[in-house]
Amino acid sequence: MGERQPAGPRSLKTSIFYAVLGTGVFNACRYAPIILMAKLAGDAATLGQYTYCMALISPIVLFFTMGARSALIADAAERTGSMTLAGSENLTAQAVFYACTEEPLIGEELYAAGAYLQAGAIHNASLMTQDIFRWLLIVAILAGAAARLVGVW
Secondary structure, eight states: OOOOOOOOOOOHHHHHHHHHHHHHHHHHHHHHHHHHHHHHHOOHHHHHHHHHHHHHHHHHHHHOOOGGGHHHHHHHHHHHTOOOEEEOSSHHHHHHHHHHOSEEEOGGGGGGHHHHTTOOHHHHHHHHHHHHHHHHHHHHHHHHHHHHHHTOO
16 A cells, blocks of 8 residues: 555635535534424423523633632532532643532533533433434544545545
8 A cells, every 4th residue: 555645735616615514514513402402302491591591601611710719619619518519621620629529520521510400301402412412423433434444535
């Protein structure tokens, strides 16, 4: 088997095709979970609550990653005697929450917090949607690997 030669520059037509394809896949991934949750949850009010909550919470999650300062939050919750269910995408905050809270959420458990609290059908629908997309991604990766192995792609 010979080595692959580096490809030359792509044509404008090919570049536009990949840009449109990428935009389409991005938008499908952005809107498909909401559409699936609408189908699985049933009523529009629940979906509206989910969308409203995501609009309020997303900036907080994006701009106020607390890191080690999350120990202050966990300590305040411990002093008041409230149940502490905590999780973060930040590795330092995960370590703090693991040490300081009653119920730390590690890894993907963060996205299942609503289902842990039995907050409603929308959270169960969200978990089902995540599982569906996870399995679709696994199938796509395996199909791509098999196609590459056979030499089709």
